[in-house]
Amino acid sequence: MAAVLRRGAKFISFGSSQLLPGGCKHGRTSTLSFFSSSNRNSSSSSKIKVDLDGSTGIAVVKFQSPPVNSMSLDFLTELSISLEKLELDKSCRGVILTSGQPKIFSAGLDILDMYGKNPEHYAEFWKSVQDIWLKLYSYSKITIAGINGSCPAGGCLMAMTCDYRIMADDPRYRIGLNETQLGIVAPFWFMDTIVNTVGHRTAELSLQFGLMYSPSDALKIGLVDQVVPEEKVLSTATETMTQFMAIPDHAREISKSMLRKPTVDRLLAFRDADTKNFVSFISKDSIQKSLGMYLTMLKQRKV
């Protein structure tokens, strides 16, 4: 795959791949804030900040992994621990996933965890990706994604695991599974998730072309449920959460579980084979070379 950098263009191509329009640059430092009062419970690891309001039962889980909230092994581990704690916490009834980084919800899987490492690392990384999907797709509590920025590939997958998606109305933002644009194939459970979200025909087009949707187009195909001004993403998520909470938990939970269990069971049944496939695919010299070129281009990109 030859790298073609089209400076100033809306998209930058790598072979047949496209980067998202952007142009924003991010500081690498993060500010951790702690909030404490009798009804609020905040915790903050280095990449994930959790703010649980005991009076409403709503937890806001904020990604704070600059510059782009890429899903590294550390990020996934911290997120997994935070979600596990919230699932065990009886005072929590719902979780809002959102970003603390400007213009980005999550850039998807961290390419650095898939490049230049050994097979053991790739296996460990992939299991943590499977883990977070399994956890979120079968999460007993209500989950809402407050998508306040771009959301490619793994970022889109994470948003699709939620019960409801609210996206900021900014035409520069994009959401979608763009794997084919990178010359790779989304694993079967990524595919199952998008089929369950937008339906089979739309998923076929979306996956084959690796389409990235603007917020309004994502709304049209049902990839997101609502588009609101950016400053209203969190308040809308809170209002929506209140509507979900009006439904008896057990009935909602069982309905969710019955609808999602076949999809979850499919990954559980083929989990080891899926890990082996990933490790063998990502270890190939040709794939490593392509990833290396893609990373270089990401770093050189100035628009």
Ligand SMILES: CCCCCCCCCC/C=C\CC(=O)SCCNC(=O)CCNC(=O)[C@H](O)C(C)(C)COP(=O)(O)OP(=O)(O)OC[C@H]1O[C@@H](n2cnc3c(N)ncnc32)[C@H](O)[C@@H]1OP(=O)(O)O
């Ligand atoms: C047969 C079946 C076998 C099974 C095989 C399965 C194989 C498939 C595996 C799963 C596949 C895909 C899942 C993924 O999620 S792959 C990741 C896809 N993500 C992307 O392509 C996004 C790339 N990034 C961007 O488009 C842009 O960065 C952005 C998100 C739009 C943000 O733009 P920006 O202008 O605000 O920031 P930018 O300057 O581009 O980036 C800032 C720094 O961040 C680095 N970076 C960006 N994205 C990633 C990433 N995903 N991982 C690691 N690092 C990333 C970028 O390099 C910049 O770094 P630096 O500051 O210059 O050092």
